[in-house]
Amino acid sequence: MRRQLLERCLRGVRSYYTYSHEPFHPLKRAPAWKTAEEAVSVVKSGxxxxxxxxxxxxxxxxxxxxEHGKSNGLKDITVxxxxxxxxxxxxxxxxxxxxxxxxxFLGANCRTAVNEGRADYVPIFLSEIPLLFHRGIINIDVALVQVSPPDKHGFCSLGTSVDCARAAVQNAKHIIGQVNPCMPRTFGDGLIHKSHFDAMVDGLANLPxxxxxxxxxxxNKIGSLxxxxxxxxxxxxxxxxxNIPDAVLASLGNHKDLGIHSEMFSDGVVDLVEAGCVTNTHKTFHPGKIVSSFIVGTRKLFNFVDNNPFVxxxxxxxxxxxxxxxxxxxxxxxxxxxxxxxxxxxxxxxIGTRxxxxxxxxxxxxxxxxVGRDGEGKPILAMPSTxxxxxxxxxxxxxQGGGVVTTRAHLHYLVTEWGIAYLFGKNLRQRAHELIRIAHPDHREELEKAAYERLHCMPSSDA
Incomplete structure (x- = not known):
């Protein structure tokens, strides 16, 4: 049906219901309700x-x-x-x-397969994943998504994860929705009209x-610092x-008028909202509201975002x-x-090559x-010293093999339990001094010797 509508548009046969990839746009069609096994039977080799x-x-x-792939002898399916x-x-x-x-982005459930060569990993900025689909670098044949039930207007919600899923459903040839009443209905970009689904499956289950x-x-020490x-x-x-971002959130109970604009957030933000610390008052983008792309947490968090215009x-x-x-x-x-x-x-x-x-x-x-417009931004990275x-x-x-995600030019603040190193504008000699200062005391002498061998001078805070 989706292809037929698109072909009609390309032939110049126009009607009010010309095809649109925009998931907000209701189409004059209805999805077929199927079992999960029936729905995924559309997937074929390649x-x-x-x-x-x-x-x-x-x-x-x-x-x-x-099970469909295994029992039907399929081959070369990319997930x-x-x-x-x-x-x-x-x-x-x-x-x-x-x-x-x-x-x-690797989860724990895929690490072994990637490191054993049975699966692949794409190094990519989170912000650019949708471009893979929009530019046809990765052409999606079938999208499997989980959504809330349709509302009275026929709209489902992608709920807890809009992230790159919106771009996926915009570009997939075939869309299958697992419809779950436990999926929170969220505001923003995550709505998809039921008419865009080729199949819907009953999927009542608690979210992971x-x-x-x-x-x-x-x-906790790093969080408080x-x-x-x-x-x-x-x-x-x-x-x-x-745990470190969570430790920071747990230490912010006395702060005021905080705003949240984050690719993801978890339960700790709910506690700050309930304490009155998060108001989003001063934000420029969606003032007064938490802005995010996906959430990871417990049922407490899912209940918080459900039908909540604050998010x-x-x-x-x-x-x-x-x-x-x-x-x-x-x-x-x-x-x-x-x-x-x-x-x-x-x-x-x-971790090295792993x-x-x-x-x-x-x-x-x-x-x-x-590069914040007000010049008051703070880019912070944190880790235990050992x-x-x-x-x-x-x-x-x-x-050997360690992946440099953040370059030496990007790093402004590094925090360990031993203190805060500020590196912006520092030369290599000064950087080494700052970093050794927040290393574990048991390793500082060894690091000083290594810095001298590498830089051919002693680390120093002097300009």
């Missing part, structure tokens, strides 16, 4: 299948897709996605040759939850995922646009990293904060 990510992962459709929750069944060893995952891990004393020294009243916050979920190409981010006041971007060398090169997506996560939105927001084995995470040289 197809590219998009899978909705994070808490919106359509697990019923994923299971049906995997593309950002990080997904639940078991990524199509990455199992018995699916080799049938499916090949292509991740734009991402419960926070207990925070260590080191993580950032909150007390770098976050000011009226700041617009972006937080990545993980606007937008296409990630908008949320993570550097010119858009930079409009907001006092942009404070807080992200984690894995390893930093003495010149300020930052590894964030791998792929771990992805580029994500770190650089988008670091740049947005750095690994769980006691090895220094501030190193003379990066591990």
């Amino acid at each position: 197809d590219v299948v998009f899978v909705h990510g994070a808490a919106a992962t359509p697990l019923r459709l994923v299971a049906a897709l995997t 593309c996605h950002i990080h997904t929750e639940g078991p990524a069944l199509y990455t199992n060893p018995d699916c080799k040759g049938i499916f090949r995952s292509n991740s734009f 939850e991402h419960k926070p891990r207990p925070r260590s004393d080191v993580e 950032i909150a007390e020294n770098l976050v000011v009243n009226g700041a617009t916050l972006q937080m990545g995922i993980g 606007v979920m937008c296409d990630v190409s908008v949320v993570n646009s550097i010119p858009v981010i930079s409009q907001n006041p006092k942009v404070t971007a807080i992200n984690s990293c894995i390893e930093v060398d003495l010149t300020g090169q930052v590894v964030s997506d791998s 792929m771990y996560s992805g580029v994500g939105g770190q650089v988008d927001f670091i740049r947005g904060a750095a 690994t769980s084995k006691g090895e220094s995470k501030i190193v003379p040289f990066l591990k």
Whole structure:
């Protein structure tokens, strides 16, 4: 039906109901309600299948897709996605040759397959993933998404993950929706009229939850250092995922008039809203509202965003646009990293050659904060000073194969439990001094010797 309407337009046969890729636009057609097995039977060998990510992962459709490929002898199906929750069944060893995952950001469920060579990873800024679909670099045959039930006007919501899913449904040849009453209905760019679906599947199930891990004393110390020294009243916050951003949020209970403009957020933001700390009063882009692209958390978070006009979920190409981010006041971007060398090169997506996560939105927001129109932005990266084995995470040289996500020119603030290093405008000698100062004391002497060997001079704070 979608192709027929498009062909009519191309032939010049126009009617009021000419085809539109815009998901907001109601079409004169109705989706077919099918079982998950019937719906995914459209997938054939060689197809590219998009899978909705994070808490919106359509697990019923994923299971049906995997079984369909295995039982029908299909081959060479590419499954593309950002990080997904639940078991990524199509990455199992018995699916080799049938499916090949292509991740734009690695979740834990795909790391083994990528590092064993059975799956792929695309280094890409989160803001640019939609361009892959819009420019036809990746042509999606079938999109599997999870949505809320249609409202009285026929509109479903992409709910917890608008991110790159909106671009996927705009460009997919065939769209299958797992309709789940547990999916929050969110405001913003994530609405899709039911007439754009080729098939709908009953999918009542609890969304995958991402419960926070207990925070260590080191993580709490880093959180308090950032909150007390770098976050000011009226700041617009972006937080990545993980215990350190969560520790910052937990330390902001005495702040006022904070705003949220972040590619994602989790339960900690709900606590700040309930405490009256988040008002979004001073924001320029969507003032008075939280702006995000996807959420990861617990049922508490899902209930908070459900039918809540205080939260606007937008296409990630908008949320993570550097010119858009930079409009907001006092942009404070807080992200984690894995390893930093003495010149300020930052590894964030791998541990040596072992792929771990992805580029994500770190650089988008670091740049947005750095070039903020008011000149008061703070691009912050944070990490414990040592690994769980006691090895220094501030190193003379990066591990072989380590992925430099944030360059030495991008890094302004680095925070460990030992303090805050400010590197903007510092030369290599000064940078080494600042970084050694916040390294673990057990490693500082060794780092000083390594810095001298590398730079042929002693690290120093002198200009």
